[in-house]
Amino acid sequence: MSTSVLVCDDSKLARxxxxxxxxxDWDIKVEFAEDGVHCIEQIKKLQPEILFLDLNMPEMDGYEVLQAIQDQGLHVLTVVVSGDIQPNAHQRVLELGAIDFIQKPCSAEKLANIIEHHGIKDKAMRERLANKLGEQVDPDVRDIYQELTNVAMGQAGDLLARLLNVFVKLPIPNVNVLEVNELDMALRSIDANATTSGVCQGFIGGGVSGEALLLLNDSSFKEIASLMNYEGELNDKVELELLMDVSNILIGAILSGLSKQLDMRFSQGHPVVLGQHCDVTDLVKANKSRWQRTLAIEISYGIENHNINCDLMLLFTEDSLKTLKYKVAYLLED
Known part of the structure; x- marks a missing residue:
């Protein structure tokens, strides 16, 4: 039986x-939608299994389509195809339920790679992906995770601010359940144009386990060294020490803050260097086998008036979700 595919773009040529x-070699039946409003109508009418969706459209843009799909409980695997290549666009469409993002112009090779990567030619894999889309974090639970992380990251930010004598800009944490391919994409979107060094540290406690991943933009080392009054030559050894110092402060403080709020003690493993001076793509490629489906909490720290960029991700294992949900359940009680 043919796979039903819907292509939504306001450009007839692009469609x-x-x-x-x-x-x-893919047995498919392709239908089209001319804008976002038409797309929702076609999804309801045709019930396609796969949607290729443009972002910039009149009437209703792609972000609004993704939101409507969620709000109306529609079921379709969505791949965004857009010329908007901002890292935030990548992250935003994943948060709204898209399984991947392709940059325009879209070649046959790009499409083939995405289709192969997700295995969506296979009906069983499509069903698995579709079922997973219904298992995202409940909005109320996400709000609790964000608030718990806000408190913990504030404590970590305070320690970093005192160490460097700076003002640390604190973000709103991103909270999502991600498959390994989505985590791959989220990490790649952090800064695709700069080299990065990374450290990973495992943690475990009371039915909850995971890894804390810290990525530091390589352009940050010079300023961190200056703020810490280091006057020697910056080499790989010194930069590794600086990376470890920052990771020990942030990871330790975040886990300490969460453990107090969850009434759960975490034991931390030894930090592992994921790579130094790597493209994020290469760092991810070398380590993706260690990551599976996970609850991911992302925190992007910035330092006011300094070119320092630091991303911290807490990756809780899938087995931890039940315990975490039980731990925060009392906070949802009226």
Missing amino acids: RQLARSLPD
């Missing part, structure tokens, strides 16, 4: 180009 770029 045709994408349809022609789909693999010749």
Whole structure:
């Protein structure tokens, strides 16, 4: 039986180009939508299994389509195809339920790679992905995770501010359940144009386990060294020491803050260097086998008036979700 595919783009040329770029050996039936409003109508009418969705459209843009799909409980695997290449656009569409993002212009090779990566030619894999989309973090639970993280990251930020004598800008934490391919993409979107050094540290306690991953933009080392009054030559050994210092402060303080709020003691493993001076793509490629489906909490620290960029991700194992949900359940009680 043919797989039903819907292509949504306000450009007739773009719709045709994408349809022609789909693999010749894939048994599919392709339908089209001319804008976001038409897309929702077509999803309800045709019930396609896969949607290729543009972002910038009149009437209703792609972000609004993704939100409507969630709000209305519609079921379709969505791949965003857009010329908007901002890292925030990548992250935002994943948070709204898309399984991946392809940059325009979209070639047959790009499409084939995405389709192969997700295995969506296979019906069983499509069903597995579709079921997973219904298992995202409940909004109320996400709010609790964000608030718990806000408190913990504030404590970590305070320690970093005191160490460097600076003002640390604190973000709103991102909380999502991610498959390994989505985690891959989230990490790649952090800063695709700069080299990065990374450290990972495992933790475990009371039915909850995971890893804390810290990524530091390589351009940050010079300023961190200056703020710490280091006057020697910056080499790989010194930068590794600085990376470890920052990771020990942030990871230790975050886990301490969470453990107090959850009434759960975490034991930390030895830090492991994921890589130094790597493209994020290479760092992810070398280590992705260690990450599986996970609850991911992302915190992007910035230092006011300094070119220092630091991303901390807490990756809780899938087995930890039940315990975490039980731990925070009392906070949802009226």
